[in-house]
Amino acid sequence: MRPLMRRFMHQSQTDIKTLPGFYTVTLLCLVILYAPLLVVTVYSLNDSTSITNWEGVSFRWYVDVFTGPESQKFKIAAWNSFTIAIAAATIAATIATLAATAMVRGGKFKLRTVSLGLISLPLMVPEIVLAVATLIFFNAIDFTRGYATILIAHIAFCIPFAYLPISARMQGIDDSYEQAAQDLYATKRQAFTRILLPMMIPGIISGYLLAFIVSLDDFIITNFVKAAGVETLPTAIFGSVKQGIKPNIMAISTMLLGVSILLVTISYFVSKTDSKK
Amino acid sequence: MAGGAASGGSATTDTYKEARNWLLLPAWVYLGAFVLIPVIMMLIYSFLTKEFRGGIIWDFSLAAYGQFFFDRGLFGDEPAKIEWTYITIFWRSIWQAAVATLLALAIGFPTAYFIATRPQKARPMWVFLITIPYWVNLLIRTVSMKFMLRDTGPLNDFLMGTGLINDPITIINTNFAVQLGLFYSYLPFMVLPIYACVERYNFSLSEAAADLYASKWVTLRRILLPAVKPGVIAGCILVFVPSMGSFLAPDLLGGAKNFMIGSLIEEQFKGNAGNWPFGAAASMVLLSMVLIILMVFARQQARAEKEAS
Numbered sequence: 001m002r003p004l005m006r007r008f009m010h011q012s013q014t015d016i017k018t019l020p021g022f023y024t025v026t027l028l029c030l031v032i033l034y035a036p037l038l039v040v041t042v043y044s045l046n047d048s049t050s051i052t053n054w055e056g057v058s059f060r061w062y063v064d065v066f067t068g069p070e071s072q073k074f075k076i077a078a079w080n081s082f083t084i085a086i087a088a089a090t091i092a093a094t095i096a097t098l099a100a101t102a103m104v105r106g107g108k109f110k111l112r113t114v115s116l117g118l119i120s121l122p123l124m125v126p127e128i129v130l131a132v133a134t135l136i137f138f139n140a141i142d143f144t145r146g147y148a149t150i151l152i153a154h155i156a157f158c159i160p161f162a163y164l165p166i167s168a169r170m171q172g173i174d175d176s177y178e179q180a181a182q183d184l185y186a187t188k189r190q191a192f193t194r195i196l197l198p199m200m201i202p203g204i205i206s207g208y209l210l211a212f213i214v215s216l217d218d219f220i221i222t223n224f225v226k227a228a229g230v231e232t233l234p235t236a237i238f239g240s241v242k243q244g245i246k247p248n249i250m251a252i253s254t255m256l257l258g259v260s261i262l263l264v265t266i267s268y269f270v271s272k273t274d275s276k277k
Numbered sequence: 278m279a280g281g282a283a284s285g286g287s288a289t290t291d292t293y294k295e296a297r298n299w300l301l302l303p304a305w306v307y308l309g310a311f312v313l314i315p316v317i318m319m320l321i322y323s324f325l326t327k328e329f330r331g332g333i334i335w336d337f338s339l340a341a342y343g344q345f346f347f348d349r350g351l352f353g354d355e356p357a358k359i360e361w362t363y364i365t366i367f368w369r370s371i372w373q374a375a376v377a378t379l380l381a382l383a384i385g386f387p388t389a390y391f392i393a394t395r396p397q398k399a400r401p402m403w404v405f406l407i408t409i410p411y412w413v414n415l416l417i418r419t420v421s422m423k424f425m426l427r428d429t430g431p432l433n434d435f436l437m438g439t440g441l442i443n444d445p446i447t448i449i450n451t452n453f454a455v456q457l458g459l460f461y462s463y464l465p466f467m468v469l470p471i472y473a474c475v476e477r478y479n480f481s482l483s484e485a486a487a488d489l490y491a492s493k494w495v496t497l498r499r500i501l502l503p504a505v506k507p508g509v510i511a512g513c514i515l516v517f518v519p520s521m522g523s524f525l526a527p528d529l530l531g532g533a534k535n536f537m538i539g540s541l542i543e544e545q546f547k548g549n550a551g552n553w554p555f556g557a558a559a560s561m562v563l564l565s566m567v568l569i570i571l572m573v574f575a576r577q578q579a580r581a582e583k584e585a586s
Binding site: 016017018019021022023025026028029030032033034035036037039040043051052094095096098099101102103104105106107108109111115118119121122124125126127128129130132133134135136137140152153155156159175178179188191192210213216217219220223224234237238241245249250253256257260261263264265268272 | 316391408421480518539
């Protein structure tokens with residue numbers, strides 16, 4: 001009787017959960033979220049100099065990005081974007097891992113709430129306000145704007161994005177492994193580097209990739225703290241779009257959105273790997 | 278998104294408590310030097326005097342805030358009248374953000390509910406699908422939206438193709454375009470916190486209501502909605518706050534007439550206006566508003582948690 005009863009209850013439960021129209025709205029939501037991205041991707045393959053008329057599939061605008069009249073500009077911008085993203089993500093993930101260890105494995109302490117507030121500060125302050133503040137700061141200390149200022153600003157707002165998956169992962173790791181290591185005469189430092197850190201790797205990769213994407217994608221803060229002539233991909237794209245959307249911009253945008261989706265997918269699957277092995 | 282990981286504390290241990298200050302030191306130093314101090318300096322700058330051609334003079338002045346709220350004539354010697362230009366821009370920012378939030382709620386709530394009622398194994402995949410667009414460059418998403426909404430763009434083609442309209446409708450460079458852009462930018466933020474709440478919701482409560490002959494909609498409104506209210510509020514804040522300070526959507530979709538506070542601030546530093554103290558003051562006004570909203574929310578969450586326990 002038991003399984004029958006459970007089945008009956010389960011049925012009624014799914015029934016009570018289903019609301020008419022919600023499935024349709026969900027599909028609508030996905031269409032809204034993805035349609036603009038798909039449209040840009042499709043039109044980046046358009047074999048026409050106008051963005052309005054469809055003249056068949058071609059990769060000419062992708063070729064144009066690499067060899068066309070603006071290719072030099074894009075190459076420099078891409079170099080700046082990727083080197084800054086790599087450096088910012090590396091430093092932010094390191095700072096975030098150390099901070100997460102203190103927050104998750106450091107017991108209760110007075111400054112815990114304050115520290116958490118400080119780490120999440122870049123998420124709470126509106127992006128444009130953070131941009132203004134950073135610009136004013138560099139101006140006040142007479143720091144010449146350029147590549148370095150972009151990097152410094154990026155590290156700051158990458159820290160919380162790296163911190164979230166890293167600390168979440170650490171909370172999911174039972175500390176009995178480190179306890180066991182210490183029972184077998186490992187020092188705390190050894191317990192950290194030999195036990196906790198290897199188990200943390202999926203979380204750290206996930207945090208690193210999120211920080212990387214956030215840095216790669218940033219426009220507003222970069223736009224404020226960069227010097228004239230120093231461009232990253234988003235600022236270069238913005239500069240071009242101001243004069244109207246051109247097909248080569250659609251191609252470069254499609255490539256950039258492909259990179260983001262690829263990295264966030266990797267991050268997702270890495271962070272899903274079992275933490276209880 | 279921040280709430281989930283930030284509030285956790287159950288799994289904390291004190292294995293490395295001797296080292297914790299050293300471990301936290303890099304984060305403190307870095308964020309202190311490059312986030313906290315800059316925000317403080319911005320506060321100071323907002324009380325300084327502007328120099329022509331962009332720059333500041335180290336003289337205390339309330340002129341920046343005065344300019345935001347009052348008009349004292351071209352030479353600043355007339356009796357103060359209320360200056361509506363900036364208040365209007367500020368009000369428009371709030372209004373645009375509010376409409377975007379409502380749109381996001383209308384689409385986001387059913388979506389979150391639907392995902393939370395999927396079989397347990399399928400949910401992460403749905404959540405992932407909702408999150409992906411968030412990680413795509415906001416600039417590219419806004420440009421995509423601009424491309425979609427053009428007079429000769431795919432949306433108009435589609436609407437004319439279905440026969441709903443005969444002539445293309447102008448959406449771009451209107452307030453509505455900005456609202457759509459903001460809604461599109463931050464929609465995932467609405468879904469995620471509501472989803473987290475509905476997932477934790479105990480559906481036997483709904484069953485009990487159904488046993489007592491409540492209809493599905495009554496159950497939804499009277500039983501489920503109060504239970505998931507914190508998630509709804511969190512979602513609304515996560516959409517409203519970034520929308521209000523947004524720069525890209527109004528700049529690319531709204532045209533010159535639909536200025537929001539983000540554009541006003543940008544203009545002071547990057548554009549022709551070049552009034553740094555005024556830009557700093559406008560930023561402070563925006564920041565204070567955001568912090569007040571966040572503080573009220575945190576209070577309320579804490580109270581709700583206390584009631585629950």
